[in-house]
Amino acid sequence: MKHFAVIGDPISQSLSPVLHNEVYYQLGIKASFEKIRVQPHALSEFMATHQLDGFNVTIPHKQTVLPFLDKIDEAAKMIGAVNCIFGNIGYNTDWIGFKKALQLNHVDLNGKACLILGAGGAARAIAYSLIQSGVSSISVNNRTQSKADELLDWIQSFSPNIIKTKSPEIIANCTPVGMWPDIDSSPNYNINKNHILIDTIYNPIETKWLKIGNELGAKTVSGLDMFIAQGLASMDVWFEEAISEKVNIDLCKSVLRQALDSV
Numbered sequence: 001m002k003h004f005a006v007i008g009d010p011i012s013q014s015l016s017p018v019l020h021n022e023v024y025y026q027l028g029i030k031a032s033f034e035k036i037r038v039q040p041h042a043l044s045e046f047m048a049t050h051q052l053d054g055f056n057v058t059i060p061h062k063q064t065v066l067p068f069l070d071k072i073d074e075a076a077k078m079i080g081a082v083n084c085i086f087g088n089i090g091y092n093t094d095w096i097g098f099k100k101a102l103q104l105n106h107v108d109l110n111g112k113a114c115l116i117l118g119a120g121g122a123a124r125a126i127a128y129s130l131i132q133s134g135v136s137s138i139s140v141n142n143r144t145q146s147k148a149d150e151l152l153d154w155i156q157s158f159s160p161n162i163i164k165t166k167s168p169e170i171i172a173n174c175t176p177v178g179m180w181p182d183i184d185s186s187p188n189y190n191i192n193k194n195h196i197l198i199d200t201i202y203n204p205i206e207t208k209w210l211k212i213g214n215e216l217g218a219k220t221v222s223g224l225d226m227f228i229a230q231g232l233a234s235m236d237v238w239f240e241e242a243i244s245e246k247v248n249i250d251l252c253k254s255v256l257r258q259a260l261d262s263v
């Protein structure tokens with residue numbers, strides 16, 4: 001029996017065990033998945049003593065765990081953060097999750113003008129995903145302008161022609177604005193029915209921002225799809241096979257919806 005986990009601090013709110021246990025159930029895999037609170041001062045000891053077959057890493061360890069790893073895969077190196085560890089090698093499956101979520105929702109990123117709201121870790125993984133998907137332009141709006149400039153410089157360092165302020169077709173919210181319990185807030189940007197809106201937040205599944213978008217008639221993608229896809233991409237790494245292609249994603253979604261409804 002294999003043992004997996006997600007580590008972070010705080011961690012009690014994580015829905016990862018619900019997702020992973022549902023996949024084990026669907027595919028008849030004998031494995032366990034737990035959430036482990038690892039406080040910042042305890043990360044070093046955890047990395048030296050854990051017996052896990054693989055684990056996800058969430059806030060606040062996505063960058064601080066890097067020095068404890070033997071190797072970091074190419075994308076995680078570029079992004080500067082990992083969320084998935086296997087054999088003491090670090091991977092980033094957030095950018096894969098974003099890309100897969102859009103594929104599942106039939107959103108073609110190629111040639112599109114994109115706007116990222118936020119400039120933290122998720123924004124960076126999503127910027128990487130947008131570049132890999134051949135978008136025509138990326139602009140960034142962030143509360144702290146210096147952080148937006150930092151992200152724009154980083155994007156420009158390996159994709160010099162992509163930074164343009166074009167009217168966006170696709171907008172990705174990479175801030176926690178609208179996340180439970182702050183459910184009446186919404187990012188400050190004028191949207192219309194022609195925009196494709198992607199949220200990274202999955203609690204609530206339909207944020208106020210997405211609700212406004214849906215009412216206007218815009219296409220919207222919930223953060224739940226990205227959450228599921230990053231988890232499945234992590235399983236592909238740990239089991240060294242395409243678990244993500246064997247899973248019934250609609251069933252995963254409905255189990256996660258129930259779990260969110262009951263918290």
Ligand SMILES: NC(=O)c1ccc[n+]([C@@H]2O[C@H](COP(=O)([O-])OP(=O)(O)OC[C@H]3O[C@@H](n4cnc5c(N)ncnc54)[C@H](OP(=O)(O)O)[C@@H]3O)[C@@H](O)[C@H]2O)c1
Pocket residue numbers: 059094097118119120121122123142143144147174175176177179200201202223224226227228230
């Ligand atoms: N669905 C998924 O699989 C998935 C995966 C990863 C992350 N996420 C979600 O993505 C979101 C961002 O996570 P992160 O790791 O990127 O966090 P982060 O590194 O802390 O970055 C947060 C960003 O949001 C901005 N921000 C925070 N509070 C704000 C406010 N009240 N008004 C305006 N801007 C605000 C920050 O701006 P400043 O620079 O001004 O501080 C920063 O740019 C979270 O909601 C997280 O749950 C989802």
